[in-house]
Amino acid sequence: MSEGEVKAESVGTVVVAGAANLAVAVAKLVAGLISGSAAMLSEAAHSVADTTTEVLLYLALRRGARPADTRHPFGYGKESYVWALLAALFTFVAGAGFAITHGVTTILVHRHSGDYLVSYVVLGVSFVIESISLTRAVRQVRNESRRWRTSPRRFLRLTADTTVKAVFLEDSAALVGLLLAAVGLGLSHLTGDELWDGLASIGIGLLLLVVATVLAWSNLSLLVGRSVPDRLHREIERELAGLPTVDRVDTLMTMLLGPEEILVAAKVDFHDQATGADIEAAADEAERRLTDRYPEIRFVFLDPTRSMPGTDGRRARRTQDQEQDQRRPGPP
Structure with a gap:
């Protein structure tokens, strides 16, 4: 699947x-x-928050795809x-905040007006519609996980395409929220006690809190600047180490750098006999190899460096963690 097809599929999913x-x-x-149901009104707020989230995710795809x-050279x-991140914060404030507040109010007031039947019908229809949307998101997750040769679960945990993750989590949460609303509504209908309706509303709010927190943390990590997963890191290292010189x-x-953009920078120890032309050829070959295997890699920078003598007289490899440890200030 080409990069353009991936972006088109993400837009379609959103x-x-x-x-x-x-x-x-x-x-x-x-x-x-x-019906006057707190759970139904909380589910309405849930869907409004999700709709606003999809608009923001659509903006994320369009704005982030600019050349x-x-x-902005990168x-x-x-x-x-x-x-x-704004989409996650909106879900946190608007969706979860309304659902929890309204649920607490319903428990305190214990008032319900209207017929339950319309709520049951809407819950059933909503479940079908949300299932269709989730099916598309699941299909994209599976396609992407096969492209990266990993499991769907690992892909969702590590992917830089937060729009796919957001749609999958929100649609999954929507189905769980519908089940919570149905249980709360049904128990209130059977017992005549609005406590269950209010508890269902609070449960929906807590569910939205979890989803919003996961998405906010993921986007914050990517904004700060996250490296590629360890397996991909090792594969890139092997490709570079396999160059002849x-x-x-x-x-x-x-x-x-983005959902489909990776920057690679390396300090490379070339053979002592390598000429300037050899190093230039190796840099071109490194970029060709990496971009052919991983089209998401957009930038490859190689810095020729001298080898470090190890304690045993041989060259020692400096890892990224060691680089970071050396830059940390020592104890006072």
């Missing part, structure tokens, strides 16, 4: 999820107003994480 959430939000709001220019990939890779550093 659009489908946004359309589904908008339709469901309207239906839940009408049902909540008619590099003189002021492109705008990190801007996508800003919009995705390379003795060893002293330091290898990587950074995720």
Whole structure:
């Protein structure tokens, strides 16, 4: 799958999820107003938050895909994480805040007005619609995990494409929230006690808190500047170490510049007999090898460096962790 196809699939996943959430939000709001159910109104707030999130994720995809220019030579990939972080914060404040507050109010007031039937119908229809959206997200997660030769679970944990992660988590949370609303509504209907409806609303709010926290933490980590996963790091190192004129890779550093953009920088110890032309050819070969195998790698910088003498007289490899340890200030 090419990079353009991946981006198109991500946009399609976000659009489908946004359309589904908008339709469901309207239906839940009408049902909540008619039935007076706190859980239904919380689910309406949940869907409104998800719809707004999809709009922000769409902006993240579009703004982050802009080409590099003189002021932003590495492109705008990190801007996508800003919009995705805002989406997570909106879910945290608007969705979770409303659901928990309304649930507590319902428990204290214990008042319910209207018919339950419309809520049951809307919950059933919403479950079908959200399932369709989640199915598309799951399909993309599986395709992407196969492309990276990893498991779907590991892909979701480590992927830099937070839009896919956001849609998957939000749609999964939407289905769980619908089940919570159905249980709370059903128990309130059977017992006549609105305590269950209020507890379901609080449960929906806590669910949104968890999703928002996971997404916010993931985007914050990528904004700060996260390296590629360890397995990919080792594969890049092997490719560089396999160059004919390379003795060893002293330091290898990587950074995720965007959902589909990786920067590679390395201090490389070339053979003592290597000429300037040999080093230039090796740098070109390194870029060709890495970009052919991993199209997401956009920048490859090699810094020729002298080998470090080890305690046993042989050359010693300097790792990224050692570089960081040397830069840390010592104890006072």
